[in-house]
Amino acid sequence: METVGVGDLVQAAGHAGPWTVLEVRHGMALLEHADGHRLSRRTTTLTVVRKAEAGTRPPRTADGADGGDAPTLFD
Template identity: 60%
Template sequence: MASEIAVGDLVQANGHAGPWKVLEIRQGLALLEHHGGHRLSVRTTTLSVVRKASPVDAAKPATTEPESPTLFD
């Protein structure tokens, strides 16, 4: 299932209200962002894709804010 998930996709995380936008995927973990700005890090195996990102959406930066550390740093 993890191979189906890509940056920019909208996903549902088991046990969490969603949908969530995938910001980053690394080492089997996905960094997700909820529409309210809340972030969550979960295993990719607990996610299901709600809507695939278009190529344009995937190329856009997740935020326009200055670079800041992520949960993976």
């Protein structure tokens, strides 16, 4: 099984995708769809569509924020 990492594009079972991985913590991944919707799923239920390139960051959100120190669904 391929490890899910920040910036990867993944397919979440039962959800149209792909989704971008914004954060991975304790076996859970925070995902964002291109339309701005977010959800969290266990990393074991995700299929990696494309790995992130080394040194890249997840795309900025619709409001222009890059996540930085802002709280996430995990906080």
